[in-house]
Amino acid sequence: MGRVTAIAVVTAGLVLAGAVPAVAGAGEDVLRPGEQLTAGQALMAPGGGHLLVVQPDGSLGLYALDDVTRWSSGRGVPGATLATDPSGDVRLVAPDGTLLWSTATGGTGGALHVRDDGDVVVEAPDGTVVWSSGTAQAPTTLDGPARLTGTDILTSPDGRHTLLVVPGEGVQLQGPDAAVRWAPDAVATDPDAGPSVALELRADGNLVAVDEAGDPVWRSRTAGRGPLTLAVQDDGNLVLLDEAGAPVWSSQTPIGPATLDPGGVLAAGTTLGSPSGHLGLGMADGVLVATWDGTPFWTSPADAAPGETARLQEDGDLVLLDAAGAPVWGTGTAGRPGARLVLEEAAVLLVAPQGEVLWRVDAPEALVPSGVQPTDCADVDGPVAEGDVVRTRSGIRVHPCLADAVDALVDAARADGVELGGGGWRSPDQQVALRRAHCGPTDADVYDKPASACSPSTARPGSSRHERGLAIDFTSGGRSLHSGSPAYAWMVEHAGDYGLENLPGEPWHWSVDGS
Structure with a gap:
């Protein structure tokens, strides 16, 4: 790869352009010690699917091809510069020298990389990852011949459905709340076989779940159709597709439109x-x-x-x-x-x-058990059931203590020409499902990993303000808020008047206490 490049970017309605440093070269995906990026300059993943940009407002933004903000460093200062110092610390610094954001990786000798899976990492010289943005996206398809084991995960494009191997239980297709939607063990060809430990998509087109001894537990009976592709769809259906994209088998688990x-x-x-x-x-x-x-x-x-x-x-x-x-x-x-x-x-x-x-x-x-809910948001100290949240006029589901404020905020924004929507409450089961999808398949991944170790960052079950109905992931025009948008600027100026604070690093996430 060449050295740092400045790329003209059109994303989320912003046109970003900047002067190229003397060391610049085309197609760069890494910021090495001693190199820097200024406003409008960007790193691009090798495959071109993700872009890390120093934005005009001085913040750092990661974008996918759909212009959706995948990650942000938070509020910036115009004229800020991103640099990897000689020690390996990646720092976003304001023109007056104020440190705005850092990976805190000094002493590692690392370099900043943008990967094809959407993760931004600092790699030490030996290849060890010493920092990650936690934005890696799990694949949605498996091209045969291939094997899905306990270390692998497939997700639907929208991230709501997950195919994985649960230790001791076998291969499972889990829905948005981690409920098992399909499992080959449940329809096993050999009911006396042990639990499946892998799902094999063989060269002949057969999809086979095997136990620890390598013996088949279940078969799709699609041999002779290969090569095939296994895909998890947004509707929750697991399908085998031929080269023309036509389905030849499915788990028959689609969730109809809502x-x-x-x-x-x-x-x-x-x-x-x-x-x-x-x-x-x-x-x-x-x-x-x-x-x-x-x-x-x-x-x-x-x-x-x-x-x-x-x-x-x-x-x-x-x-x-x-x-x-x-x-x-x-x-x-x-x-x-x-x-x-x-x-x-x-x-x-x-x-x-x-x-x-x-x-x-x-x-x-x-x-759907429900109970008497506090009227003061400060008294809501744990997850609440679906029956205890309300839907605001704008369609955002929140705790009753927050509903009037959200309605007033959305109305005020509309009066100023800003249309806001978003997602609020989620159930504890949905939080667990997100943790399994974003953090890993084991209980230790779900309940013990810090939020920053997940992809993307996801709070531990029981601690998310979404579970309490006290947080909203805001959208404007159907897209997540990003730090360069008029809607985000409006929120920064006015959201505090309605009791909402921003979570640093996530321009779209606002809650009653900023967490």
Whole structure:
């Protein structure tokens, strides 16, 4: 590779350009001791998929090809310079010499590298990683012939579904809340075999789970189709694809979409699913059925004429239609055009455009325990259940103590021309699932690793402010906030008025105490 290069970057609406140091060369992915970057200059991963930029505001930003901010050093000072000093410490320094950010790797002789997997690391001369941004992305596909073992993980592109080998339990496809969606051991060809320890995608196209002795536990029975690719899809389905991208096998575990828009239809064989996949809604035997993990807990009235499809009318009424297209049952919510059917984690909701709930079916109460919640956010000292959070007018789910402030903040931002959205509360199960995906498959990875050792940084279960409903990952225009955006600048100026503080290094993450 050559030495440091300045690259004209167009990302998140910013055009970045800068003067090239005398030592610059094309295609650089490393900042060696004694080298520096100034505003507009960048390092690029060897494959070109990730870019580390010194931004005009003096902060450091890591971007993927989709212009989404993967990592940031936090607030900067215009004119700041990034340099690796001779001792191996990587430092972001303001024009007046103030230290803004550092990897604290002095004495290692290391250099800063941007890797193809999206991780930014400081490597010592012997190749040892002495610092990492924790932003490495797990692969989503496995090209045969290949082998998935206990040290490997596949994730869906959105990171919500994970294929891994759990020690002592075998190969598992886990959903967003770490629930097992599919496991070859559960459908084993040889029920007397030991637990699977690896998943082999063989050259002949067969996908085989094997035990410790190397004996098959389960086969996909796709031999002769090779070479194939194993992929984890965003809908939670694990599929084998041929060279043309056509599926030749699947785990049959897709989670249906979580919403039905006006005019949308549910026919036999189609379902809606909550984000975790536990809650489902679909047609069966002429009625509309809500299920929890496949077990029905609610149906539309069975004494009505059998229905063929369910349709969300443009006027806001959800109706069951017979074979002739005549309604045989409805929610009685006509007159509210624009309403959408939404499956949250434990409730089916018909929601008006302004957020008002017009009709609902809740999962059994025993599945979603709830209790009396504090009115002061300072008194919320642990994770809260889904039934104890509320959805604000803007669709962000938070603890009730924060809801009014979030609504006021979003309204104030809109009045200033800034549109804000985001994600707030997540369940403890979802936090565990994120830790398994970001930190590693073992319980030690999930519960013991520091957040900074995960990819990306993820709080330990029980400690995340998201679990308490006291944190929001804000978006603007559908993209995570980044430090160079007008929305981030607005938040920096005004968020404190509404009780929210920023977590340094994550421009999108705001909570009641900045953690």
